[in-house]
Amino acid sequence: MINLEIPKKFKPLATQANQVATEVFRPISRKYDEAEHSYPKELDMLASLIDGMNEGSDIGGAGAAGVRREKAADGENRNGSNLSTVLGIIELCWGDVGLLLSMPRQGLGNSAIASVATEEQLKTYGGKWAAMAITEPEAGSDSAAIRATAELDGDEYVLNGEKIFVTSGDRADLIVVWASLDRSKGRAAIKSFIVERDNPGLKLDRLEHKLGIRASDTANFTLQDCRVPKEALLGDPEVKEKGFAGVMETFDNTRPLVAAMAVGVTRAALEETRKQLKKAGVTIDYDVPANNQHAAAARFLEMEADYEAAWLLTLQAAWMADNSKPNSLQASMAKAKAGRTGVDVTLGCVELCGSIGYGENELLEKWARDSKILDIFEGTQQIQLLIIARQLLKKTSAELR
Amino acid sequence: MTTTTENKGMAERGMGYGLRALNRLAGSDLLDRIRIRKQVEQALFQGTKNGFKGATAAGRTFKAAQKLGKPARQKKGKSTGLFDLSPDDEQQMFQEAGRSFAEDQIRKAALEADEKRETPKEILDQANELGVNILGVPEELGGVMTEQSAVTSVLIGEALAHGDMGIAYAAMAPGAVATAIGLWGSAEQEATYLPAFTGEDIPAAALAILEPRPLFDPFQLETKAKRKGDEWVLSGAKSLLARAKDCELFVIAADAEGVGPALFVVESGAKGLSIEDEPAMGLRPAATGRLLIDKVKLPGSALLGEGNAKAKDYAACVNRSRIAWCALASGTAQAVLDYVIPYVNDRQAFGEPISNRQGVAFAVSDIGIESNAMRLATYRAASRADRGESFSREAAIARKLCTTKGMKIGSDGVQLLGGHGFVKEHPVERWYRDLRAAGVMEGALLI
Numbered sequence: 001m002i003n004l005e006i007p008k009k010f011k012p013l014a015t016q017a018n019q020v021a022t023e024v025f026r027p028i029s030r031k032y033d034e035a036e037h038s039y040p041k042e043l044d045m046l047a048s049l050i051d052g053m054n055e056g057s058d059i060g061g062a063g064a065a066g067v068r069r070e071k072a073a074d075g076e077n078r079n080g081s082n083l084s085t086v087l088g089i090i091e092l093c094w095g096d097v098g099l100l101l102s103m104p105r106q107g108l109g110n111s112a113i114a115s116v117a118t119e120e121q122l123k124t125y126g127g128k129w130a131a132m133a134i135t136e137p138e139a140g141s142d143s144a145a146i147r148a149t150a151e152l153d154g155d156e157y158v159l160n161g162e163k164i165f166v167t168s169g170d171r172a173d174l175i176v177v178w179a180s181l182d183r184s185k186g187r188a189a190i191k192s193f194i195v196e197r198d199n200p201g202l203k204l205d206r207l208e209h210k211l212g213i214r215a216s217d218t219a220n221f222t223l224q225d226c227r228v229p230k231e232a233l234l235g236d237p238e239v240k241e242k243g244f245a246g247v248m249e250t251f252d253n254t255r256p257l258v259a260a261m262a263v264g265v266t267r268a269a270l271e272e273t274r275k276q277l278k279k280a281g282v283t284i285d286y287d288v289p290a291n292n293q294h295a296a297a298a299r300f301l302e303m304e305a306d307y308e309a310a311w312l313l314t315l316q317a318a319w320m321a322d323n324s325k326p327n328s329l330q331a332s333m334a335k336a337k338a339g340r341t342g343v344d345v346t347l348g349c350v351e352l353c354g355s356i357g358y359g360e361n362e363l364l365e366k367w368a369r370d371s372k373i374l375d376i377f378e379g380t381q382q383i384q385l386l387i388i389a390r391q392l393l394k395k396t397s398a399e400l401r
Numbered sequence: 402m403t404t405t406t407e408n409k410g411m412a413e414r415g416m417g418y419g420l421r422a423l424n425r426l427a428g429s430d431l432l433d434r435i436r437i438r439k440q441v442e443q444a445l446f447q448g449t450k451n452g453f454k455g456a457t458a459a460g461r462t463f464k465a466a467q468k469l470g471k472p473a474r475q476k477k478g479k480s481t482g483l484f485d486l487s488p489d490d491e492q493q494m495f496q497e498a499g500r501s502f503a504e505d506q507i508r509k510a511a512l513e514a515d516e517k518r519e520t521p522k523e524i525l526d527q528a529n530e531l532g533v534n535i536l537g538v539p540e541e542l543g544g545v546m547t548e549q550s551a552v553t554s555v556l557i558g559e560a561l562a563h564g565d566m567g568i569a570y571a572a573m574a575p576g577a578v579a580t581a582i583g584l585w586g587s588a589e590q591e592a593t594y595l596p597a598f599t600g601e602d603i604p605a606a607a608l609a610i611l612e613p614r615p616l617f618d619p620f621q622l623e624t625k626a627k628r629k630g631d632e633w634v635l636s637g638a639k640s641l642l643a644r645a646k647d648c649e650l651f652v653i654a655a656d657a658e659g660v661g662p663a664l665f666v667v668e669s670g671a672k673g674l675s676i677e678d679e680p681a682m683g684l685r686p687a688a689t690g691r692l693l694i695d696k697v698k699l700p701g702s703a704l705l706g707e708g709n710a711k712a713k714d715y716a717a718c719v720n721r722s723r724i725a726w727c728a729l730a731s732g733t734a735q736a737v738l739d740y741v742i743p744y745v746n747d748r749q750a751f752g753e754p755i756s757n758r759q760g761v762a763f764a765v766s767d768i769g770i771e772s773n774a775m776r777l778a779t780y781r782a783a784s785r786a787d788r789g790e791s792f793s794r795e796a797a798i799a800r801k802l803c804t805t806k807g808m809k810i811g812s813d814g815v816q817l818l819g820g821h822g823f824v825k826e827h828p829v830e831r832w833y834r835d836l837r838a839a840g841v842m843e844g845a846l847l848i
Contacts (some may be wrong), residue, residue: 001481002552003490003788006780077485118828286797287716292618305801309774316777319484333770377534383765389762392738392769393746399754 004312007079010087010224017088020046021095025227028134032215033366037207039171040215041092047104047292051127082253086260087329093264094271097214097370100261107168108132109176111254112192116235124231125194131172133163133221141383144187144244148179148223150233154185157193157233159226160199165377168205169219173197177223187244193348194232201226207259212369252328255378256317259334262342262374263314266307269349269367273300274355296352329391336384339375346371460669461604461650465593467519467726472588473539473709475549492553499560503732507564508828514686515831520571520644528572529603532812533557537580537847542591544583544601551721551783553726554580554848559776559777562732563739566835567686569729570846573689577722577847578606581652581664585706585714590666594650605647609639609692610654610844613679619654619719619843622662624694626655633657633704635665635673635697635764643845645676645690648843653694653704654844656714662715664705673697683834702708718847720796721786725846727779730839733832736812740829741765745817762775764813771806778802783848804840811836 007016025047032040094098100106109130117125139145148161159179169175175195183190195202201224208218230237274284282294290298299350313334322326346368357364375381390400488496506524514520528534536554538544540783546553554576561569579598582590597604610619624637635655642648649669658662667674679691745756745765754762782795814829815822822829 001479001485002487002492002780002784003483004481004777004784005484007484011732077481077483077487079483083484089610099423099632196562251438266714286793287719288620289616289618290797290801292616296626301797301801302805305798308778308795309806311769311771312777312781313774316486316773319486329769330773333773335775336766337770382759385763385766386759388766388769389756389759392765393742393756395756395762399757400759401757 002124004315006087007083009081010084014087014091016310017091018094020049020338021057021092025092025095025099029099030360031368032098032102034214036209036214037217039207040099043103044112045086047106050103051105061260075396079319082256082321083315086256086318089257090264090267090311090314093261094268095264096215097265097374098191098213101167101213101216102171107172107196108175108254109172110255111175112234113174115249115253121194121231121234122241125174125241128173128178129168129171130174130194131166131169131219133166133169134147135165135174136162137164141380143178144190145300146178146180146190147183147276148177149183150179150181150191152181152230152401155229155230159195159223159228161223162221163223165208166219166221167304167377168217169221170197170207170217170259175202175221179223181237181239188241189239190244192234193228193238195223195226195228195256196251197262199226199228204256211372212366212390213373232349247263251379253321253382255331255335256314256327258323258333258374259314259317259338260376262338262371263307263311265367265371265374266310266338266342266345269346269364269371270304272362272364273349273352276356283391299348299352303348305339308320310334310341313337326338332379332384332387335379336381336388336394339381339384342367342374406491418839437733442724461597463593463597465589466482466596469541469588469592472586473541473583475539475544475546475583477659477789478552478784479542480788483704484522488552488556490687492597494558495532495553495667495828496556496560499557502527502531502565503564503569507568508578511565511568511686511828511831512825514565514568514665514684518680518685518688520568520686520688523571528561531557533561534575534576534579534742535598536576537583538595538598539583539591542583542595549726549789550580551786551789551848552780555724555779555783558725558728558846558848559732559735559779562729563736565686566733566832566838567684568727569732570684570838573725573773573846574608575603575606576844577725578652578719579606580651580706580847581718582666583593585664586666587702587705587707587745588780589702590705590726592664597650602689606650606678607639607645607692608652608718608722608847609650610719610845611640611644611842612640613640613691615797617843619685620662620716622654622656624653626657626660626663626665626699628658629698631701633665633699633701634675635667635694635699637694639692639784641679641689641842641845642682643687643689643693645679645692646688648676648692651692653692655720657704660704661712663711664718665703665713666705667697667699667703667780671697683831684838685834717786718791720793721842721844721848722842722846723725723796723800724741724782724786725781725848726839726842727775727782727799727803729846730807730836731776731779733801733836734775734807734810736767736773737810737829738765738768738831740818740827741768741814744827761817764817768810768813772810775799775802775806775841783825786848798838807836807839 054375106352107130109132150157150159178192180189189383205220282296284297284300292302317330317334348363350368435613532545535544540547582594626633626635651667653665653667671696677691679689681689745761746754747756753767778799782792782799785792811833815833818829
């Protein structure tokens with residue numbers, strides 16, 4: 001039975017998340033945009049609250065730990081944790097993307113752990129805040145070009161290399177580090193390792209100063225003979241042809257989450273712009289053809305349509321994950337559409353609102369800065385288009401580079 | 402109808418479905434329970450008998466069979482309250498039948514139909530047998546659907562337009578009139594007109610809203626209905642009606658004195674109606690024509706529907722039409738994607754397939770993304786309509802996407818084939834012309 005509405009059972013969760021966004025995020029949004037690198041201590045209590053929500057609910061919470069895949073009952077339509085997580089993130093990022101990214105225990109590292117950890121590892125590392133360290137100065141989108149190495153020495157791996165752009169890297173308890181077991185074996189040898197933040201071999205180099213999401217810290221590290229136990233390797237330790245695919249699997253689950261972030265900030269900008277336009281005497285009519293309305297209303301409709309497209313693609317990707325349908329294609333479609341829509345719409349809203357949009361009295365200009373990263377991290381727009389094209393055209397990464 | 406060996410399976414299935422629909426009506430307990438079997442049988446008989454008699458441009462005589470006490474309506478759709486993208490079993494059956502029909506017959510007939518500006522009768526007949534024009538007819542009156550059928554109509558429209566948008570328009574246009582009467586008609590109007598649609602010779606019919614002028618707004622109509630005693634007098638012009646010359650029945654939108662925009666049921670025999678040929682950029686198999694309305698006198702009962710809900714009904718009609726055009730645009734956009742993929746994979750340049758280049762590959766990705774989103778937005782609007790929820794916003798959004806992204810897809814389809822896309826050897830130039838219609842058309846189709 002085709003139905004593309006938010007499921008009734010998730011409405012309380014979305015309402016709760018919206019309240020958090022309204023009451024906690026929005027009031028401190030500008031404060032931490034200005035005070036870059038200072039820790040939003042308001043979030044500690046909130047994080048505990050969200051942990052509690054996750055514990056006490058069978059539908060998953062609003063956090064990154066909710067993306068573990070479960071088997072759906074045969075043929076039965078399932079609305080599960082992927083969908084609820086996406087809905088929660090949309091609401092929270094309607095509040096503030098940077099603060100969502102700074103939420104303790106909701107990092108991308110937590111998603112990676114949730115997606116591929118063994119039961120043992122879940123026991124050891126569960127309940128901790130985990131950041132993700134993939135990018136290097138010479139390897140961004142091309143994660144197969146990673147230079148960081150991991151060498152087995154007895155019961156320990158020894159990690160060496162340099163990692164940049166680690167979201168919440170300084171604040172987290174754990175860092176999931178991507179490194180190669182054997183650089184001559186290419187991508188098959190790339191594995192991820194859980195490193196405790198207080199490991200003496202992990203040295204913080206600096207925190208970045210950024211265009212947006214300034215509430216969220218972005219750390220650069222050097223790994224110098226950083227020793228971790230053998231059990232810290234996530235997934236299969238064997239170097240196999242298809243091994244890298246397993247590492248990349250995490251992203252099928254996390255791309256819709258980043259899409260959801262973009263959807264949230266886009267909605268925030270549209271809602272504020274609708275209010276501002278109304279003050280200026282322009283209302284949007286859905287029955288009258290767009291071209292018969294004020295140009296600003298027509299522009300708004302166009303932006304709202306793109307927003308809705310991004311929202312629907314995001315829900316589709318999450319719904320497919322909940323129902324154990326392969327969704328790599330749809331996850332990339334959602335990420336690509338939501339990423340570019342976030343940038344186009346938030347910038348368009350600043351343009352429509354003029355100096356009100358551009359000035360710091362409102363949050364519109366901030367959202368227009370925050371949104372840009374969402375079309376970059378977790379796979380840039382161009383990488384998503386590559387993934388989509390390879391799947392549609394049935395091409396290998398050697399054929400379509 | 403000519404049935405070649407390769408498409409026999411489909412033909413049988415299409416036929417089977419039509420027969421099954423009739424059979425289901427005959428076997429329906431509901432008819433006996435509410436004691437209208439006689440009337441419906443009579444209505445069917447009447448419709449059939451009359452149908453064969455006057456299938457000319459002059460039109461048959463529509464005569465009320467014994468009417469029901471109050472108008473029959475399809476029930477609102479139910480929902481489990483869960484997000485779900487899977488059609489139900491019945492919808493899947495319709496969808497699959499529509500897809501095979503489109504692949505086996507419509508696509509093959511499309512080039513010639515486009516040139517001749519005519520859809521072969523066999524295809525129209527087979528679409529009728531598939532039931533595409535009675536989806537909006539309430540079950541008590543011979544329809545096949547117990548519940549509201551907006552999503553089912555969307556799925557069928559999408560499937561047929563994957564074959565060809567112009568043929569899909571020609572095939573489904575009569576259903577717009579049947580659906581309008583089934584949704585808003587009085588008991589009398591239902592009894593008078595719907596039997597003709599459940600019979601074998603379904604009349605060509607048109608839901609006429611669009612008017613020939615730039616910046617047309619369906620809520621500011623230049624077609625006027627003036628009161629004259631108990632009668633209405635209609636004047637104006639309507640654009641791009643499918644098979645206009647063959648139409649026996651019209652539902653015409655006019656600005657009614659003291660009412661506002663409203664719909665009128667008008668038979669083709671009415672004095673003062675005339676048809677002008679109106680060929681267009683695309684939708685050519687639908688043989689589009691213009692309806693000229695010159696002081697046409699209508700009885701008071703010609704106003705569609707009862708009660709005071711006309712403004713709301715009219716807005717719903719406009720929006721349901723827009724969703725229907727989105728369905729066709731989604732199907733055509735998917736056709737573009739399905740066509741360009743093998744082409745860019747086969748086409749060689751600089752020693753390798755052109756799809757090995759990002760400039761080409763990314764264009765394909767974008768067609769994939771936007772056509773997927775067009776479809777989802779259309780489904781959302783239609784499913785809200787079925788459940789009786791507001792859908793004006795969702796229809797506007799689907800229309801915006803299907804207009805803008807649909808046209809971009811049409812354009813990119815030609816672009817990806819280069820010069821080959823510009824010539825009629827490939828269907829992409831036709832889809833380019835057809836996809837422009839999604840943002841132009843108002844009315845004409847209805848879910």
